[in-house]
Amino acid sequence: MMFTRRTMLGTLVAGTTMLGALGASAQETIKVGILHSLSGTMAISETTLKDVMLMLIDEQNKKGGLLGKKLEAVVVDPASNWPLFAEKARELISTNKVSAVFGCWTSVSRKSVLPVFKELNSILFYPVQYEGEESERNVFYTGAAPNQQAIPAVDYLMKEEKVQRWVLAGTDYVYPRTTNKILEAYLKAKGVPESDIMINYTPFGHSDWQTIVSDIKKFGSAGKKTAVVSTINGDANVPFYKELGNQGVKATDIPVVAFSVGEEELAGVDTKPLLGHLAAWNYFQSIDTPANKEFIAKWKAFTKNDKRVTNDPMEAHVIGFNMWVKAVEKAGTTDPDKVIATLPGTEAPNLTGGISKMLPNHHITKPVFIGEIKGDGQFDVVWKTDGLVPGDAWSKELEGSRDLVADWVTLKCGNYNTKTKKCGGQGS
Amino acid sequence: MRRLHALALALCAALLTLALTAPVHAAALQEALARFAADSYGETETAIGEVAQSGDPRSAEIIQALAEGRLLYGPGRRTYIKDKSAALFDAATGESAAGEPPAGLKPVRVNNRIRRAIESAMGGLTLLSPDPAKRLEAAQAVFKSRNAAALPTLQTAIEREPDRRIKRVMSEAQAAIIFLASDRPELDRLAAASVIAERADGDAQALLRNLPPGAPERLREAAQRGIDQIESRLAILKAAQNVFYGLSLGSVLLLAAIGLAITFGVMGIINMAHGEMVMLGAYTTFAVQEVIRTSAPGLFDMSLLIALPLAFLVAGGVGVAIERTVIRFLYGRPLETLLATWGVSLILQQAVRTIFGPNNREVGNPSFMSGSFELFGIALTWSRLWIVVFSLGVFFVLLFVLKFTAFGLRMRAVVQNRRMAASMGIRTNWIDAATFGLGSGIAGIAGVALSQIDNVSPNLGQSYIIDSFMVVVFGGVGNLWGALVGALTLGVANKVLEPFAGAVLAKILMLVFIILFIQKRPRGLFALKGRAVEA
Structure with missing residues (x-):
């Protein structure tokens, strides 16, 4: 040890x-x-x-x-x-x-x-x-689960920011790939055409974002309101946001909503150029209860550090x-x-x-909150769901997954197929 | 044009009536300000519009305060402005509110929607500002918001504007509004379309695409022509941009690899702890900035210059220590060196994690390295440009040291023929340690630059070690020029591939390419000739 x-x-x-x-x-x-x-x-x-x-x-x-x-x-x-x-x-x-x-x-x-x-x-x-x-x-x-974070965030952008064009940017591994698959299906179901969705994957720890940020800028100049939905993993975020700030992509033009950026990740960034970019979570440190x-x-007393964030x-x-x-x-x-x-x-x-x-x-x-990044590295909650959202184990947006139900109380099964009436997932 | 004049006249008349009924609009301002206290984004947005329209001389100040989070509301729906010295003023009257109890004051909340409304309102309000920078910003804001209410002010501003550049942006803003206004004569709108097309950037393209359905056929065609024109221009720019991005990526690779070109290339040590030297340099920058922040904030822009020699000393010192305690016992045993330095790298990482914590540390950008500028329509960021300049600078300084100094001469002598050099009176042990220290120190300097564009975390070095070896092996072991050409080639090739293949595939393709290249030329681009190679 x-x-x-x-x-x-x-x-x-x-x-x-x-x-x-x-x-x-x-x-x-x-x-x-x-x-x-x-x-x-x-x-x-x-x-x-x-x-x-x-x-x-x-x-x-x-x-x-x-x-x-x-x-x-x-x-x-x-x-x-x-x-x-x-x-x-x-x-x-x-x-x-x-x-x-x-x-x-x-x-x-x-x-x-x-x-x-x-x-x-x-x-x-x-x-x-x-x-x-x-x-x-x-x-x-x-x-x-995705319906407690990703889907409400996209709903928010559609309703409040009137976004019509979507960049789904993520690190190349299972969480972003599955989340983006669900989001793509959801957006298409909402009538967004294929040409208005751009999907981009980058390797772990990607640090040179020049090309991608300029691509996003170009994609955003099609005359429709554009937003970036980011499933970029922890470490790659700092250079990504730095590049956004340097190339002058402001939240008022192209907002970025992130699912993996929280108070801890922002502790390593100067957040002033990021003012107004968004994150979707079920909790923010700034929530006043x-x-x-x-x-x-x-927490601060336990860690004996007044600067620690939650x-x-x-x-x-x-x-x-x-x-x-x-x-x-x-x-x-x-x-x-x-x-x-x-x-x-x-x-x-x-x-x-x-x-x-x-x-x-x-x-x-869980409740779902959308927060905007403030200058001090905290989030200002700009929207929340009315009540608590129950987590879906199986996404309702994906073909196949839609028919599955998890119930360990009555069915005693994690992937009960409502079509074949059998426990055992999509197969058989 | 006649219509425009008529409109301007009408507006003047309106302004006059407004001026005559000053008390009335003061009441309107009061009412608008009360809306801010409702703590609702919808109300705030309405209030911004009303304040901007009120024509009150204080409206710009109020909206500016809102944008900066200095507009506060309190009990009784009263609003206050806090100025930079934290003194309170009544927002409606501008009188000092020092005597009143400021208990329970909260800043009016702002989100993206409100920020857009602020930009749009400020655009209209500051078009006539005496400060040219503000006028330019205002003109750009109006271009973006296309707020038709700003048109009369814009007209006046264009007539008065002495600066040609700002005047052009203002005309573009005017054209943007006219282009979209369906009640305008078609000829005006056609003229506006060509003004916009001349702007020839992404924003102009977006605007032309935004033509609402039901516009006249001729206008639609003109817009489409403009879009195509801009498209072909942007395609050329895009190629130039990719080359610059490639050079920039190449310079980062060069910085990371150049220290390794000495320790691995010249000395032949497989140093897996090379990345950690880069990390130490980055953490030195962080430490320097922390000290400057607390004791001498005025020096912040100089922090990188101060950090450079320190980073060289810290990383170089650690390098010498590693060479003296570990590596010198392992010369000629590459596999053991590899394992030992790998172990050293893990120890260094965990040491930094223990001292500074596992989280990212914030390293600020000095003002000359923030933001971007436009060169022939290509957006270049300052930080990237400085890194290109810096890495070339480091390269040539190092080249000079190796070729033209006594130390460089001894170093090359030891590398070429150790025993002969020793018999000539060179202390080869000492040269080994100093050479390894030099390579590590250069890596530390690279860390100072990389802290500007990457995470400063204990894992920083790991992400560069593979790339560094790739550059040195590709460029040719033992040759600095090889590192330069190798890094730039890899950078440009990567960035040219990226738009077509995606970042992940581009990286894989690069690796495949290098593997194939090494098959053909095992010694890399610039093979070292001479006795050392055969030995």
């Missing part, structure tokens, strides 16, 4: 938790696995999530723990290495005997741990917005953790089968003033 400042902090917290537990009673603890990369490319996003989990566990212990026992965090570092995620997941479940795991960021890391969770029958809480088209018995998806204020204050996947972990705590309390045990059966229907308050609910398809209900 590499000793960064944060893992050291983590170990310390875990250590004190353990000591506390020993002091209180000789009982054993309930172990919670944290599977986030602390080194490698994804450390930039995932380290924060590990810290949030440590904070939540610490807090729960101060409230007296769970089922009379103390919680103990087990932190491992899968080092942004997808096969290592599976190994570390196995280690957490079989060696450390954790009751639930909170972790993963990229879809490929989630896919790589799936077989392990199925085989060893454990629980994974996945906190990041993703492409959907999946529902597994052992996984609970607390991030947004008592719950959110309290959370931000606790973001959407952090909130997803807060909701997921609280749901798990409630389900364990209700079930009276941490036995995975009983907790999995109890979780659907469990409610937990989100930080934006609503109550999120775990659905039978293992996704949750």
Whole structure:
């Protein structure tokens, strides 16, 4: 294990938790696995999530723990290495005997741990917005499905900004490709002609955006209002936005709405030239509710850093953790089968003033917000959905996926085909 | 034209009546200002229109304040303006509101729709401003918004305008409004279409395409001709633009690779930690800017110049340390060197992650490196242009050091024949360390430049290491000119391919091309001849 400042902090917290537990009673603890990369490319996003989990566990212990026992965090570092995620997941479940795991960021890391969770029958809480088209018995998806982020964002641009021409720009991997497929189908269903949609993919970490930005400018000069829907992945965003700013593409002419750019990503950019570009999320730090204020204050105190920001996947972990705590309390045990059966229907308050609910398809209900980038790296919410949007495991926009239903309560199936009346997806 | 005059006259008359009924329009201003307090984008948009139309001398100031987030509203639907020194004024009267309690004041919220309304209103209001920059901005705003209400002011502005360039933009703005106005005579609109076509850029094209259905046939044809004309002009520009983008990408590759051309090319060390030297340079820039921000903000534009020597020293120092502690024991064992330097690169990355945190760090652009300018209709960004100049500068300085200094002479001697050089009294150990330090230091300098266009994160170096090796291998190991020609060729080829093949495929094609090229010429573009090669 590499000793960064944060893992050291983590170990310390875990250590004190353990000591506390020993002091209180000789009982054993309930172990919670944290599977986030602390080194490698994804450390930039995932380290924060590990810290949030440590904070939540610490807090729960101060409230007296769970089922009379103390919680103990087990932190491992899968080092942004997808096969290592599976190994570390196995280690957490079989060696450390954790009751639930909170972790993963990229879809490929989630896919790589799936077989392990199925085989060893454990629980994974996945906190990041993703492409959907999946529902597994052992996984609970607390991030947004495409209908909780991408579709409302496009609706907003159509209605409020009167956008008629669309650039779908993304990094070349599974999340942007699937999301763009869904968006393309959705736009065409809304009557947007093929010639008004431009799709562009770039490699991971792309840093030379000159050609693409000038292409976008050209595409935008066709006389129709144009917008960019960006599924560009974390690291490539900074040079992309810098190029937009330098080439003078302003949000009032061609707005960019991003699905992977949050407060954390903007911390590395001078946001003044980006004023008015948009992002769609289920949470923003700037949302003014008592719950959110309290959370931000606790977060800053926990990290001892007044400049730390909060973001959407952090909130997803807060909701997921609280749901798990409630389900364990209700079930009276941490036995995975009983907790999995109890979780659907469990409610937990989100930080934006609503109550999120775990659905039978293992996704949750969330509000959707559209925010505009402000000069200080925060977002100003300009639009939100009326109520909470239930997450769809299977997109209604895609051929084939449309017929599938996930229901782990009555149907006990993650891909029930309503046409063939069989569990087993699109085939057969 | 007669119609236009009539309109101008009518407007003058209207203005006169407005002036006579001043108290009435003051009330209208009050009413409009109250709308800002409604905290609704719709109301705010209406209010902007009303304030702009009110003709009140304070309207430009009010809208400017709104744009800058200095327009506040408070209880009783009253609005205030906060000036740059944070002093409060009543928005309606302009009187100081220092004595009143500013409790519960909130800035009026602005979104893209409001920003567009602001631009459009400001365009109309500042056309007659004494500041030429503001007039130009206003004319451009009117061209974009095509706000017909600005037409009379535009007319006056064109007549008064002394600057030819601004005058042209104003005429274009006027033409844009007339072109789209269906109540105008066809001849006026045809003339407007040709004025717009002469502007010959993407915006003009967009405007011509925007002709509403039901326009006269002749106008439609004229617009189409204009579109085609611009299209062919843009196609030529596009080619020129791609070449510039290619040179710019090539110069970035050159910067990243030039240090490697010394450590790998000249010394033959497969240095996987090369990218991390670039990263150290970028983090040095960040640290310098942090210090400048807190202690001497006035020096910010100089921050890169200050960072350059420091980055060279930091990265060069780390390089010498690596050479002395690791690499010197591994000379002649390339596989072990590769693994060892790979390990060093991971250690450096994690060290930086521990010290600075895993997140991106913000490195600001000095003013001379922000924004873009137009050259024959091609938009070039300053940051890219400076990097082209800078990388060529670094290249020639390095070439000079190698060819014309005593150190360069010794270095070349050691590379060509180590034992002979040693027997001539050259301390080869010392030269090895200094050469490796020089290569690393140059990488650090590259980091200063790359911090301007890329993420400053612990992963910065990794994204450049493959490209750097590609350039050096393609250009020919052991030859600086090879690195130059190799980098520029790869850059231009990549950018010419990109529009057709897409960024992902372009990159793959480049790799395939290099693999094939190496099959044909294993020593790269500029093969080093002489004894060292055979050895």
